Amino acid sequence: MRAPGAAAAAPARRGRLRVADRVYARIADQAVRExxxxxxxxxxxxxxPPHVSVAVPGSTVRVRVAVELPFPADLAGLARGLRERVGAQVAGLTGTRVSEVVVVVEKLVTGGAW
Structure with a gap:
């Protein structure tokens, strides 16, 4: 709350929010794990477990996700789902535009019931 009689400062004078790179990475990691x-x-x-790294060039975020996926499976669909979930969660929780989500499939894992 503002003190009575205090005028609101213009947005540029109030400061800005800086989100640490590790915060973006943790949000992206949680989305991938889900x-x-x-x-x-x-x-x-x-x-x-997946490996997530982020780069924050300016006012956008780039995310790189390295994963192991089951085979056989719809790999393109899984990659699309990962990109969409990561992008939506990072943007939704931080308000920062996600310019790119790169999904790298490190290994295909066979076996197990499907």
Missing amino acids: VLAEVWAGRSVKGA
């Missing part, structure tokens, strides 16, 4: 939990559900063999 998607992968659905993908690996019901399988006896699971892939390694």
Whole structure:
């Protein structure tokens, strides 16, 4: 709350919010883990944990996600789902535009029920 009689400062004079790179990475990592939990559900063999890295050039965020995915599966669909969930969660929680989400499939894991 503002003190009585105090005028609101113009947005440029109030300062700005800086979100740490590790915050973007944690949000993206959580989004990836949510998607992968659905993908690996019901399988006896699971892939390694994902690796997420971010770059914040200016006012946008670029995310790189390295994952292991089950095979056989709709790999293009899984990658699209990962890109959409990561982009939506990072933008939704931070208000920062996500310019790119790159999904790198490091390994295809066979075995387990599908």
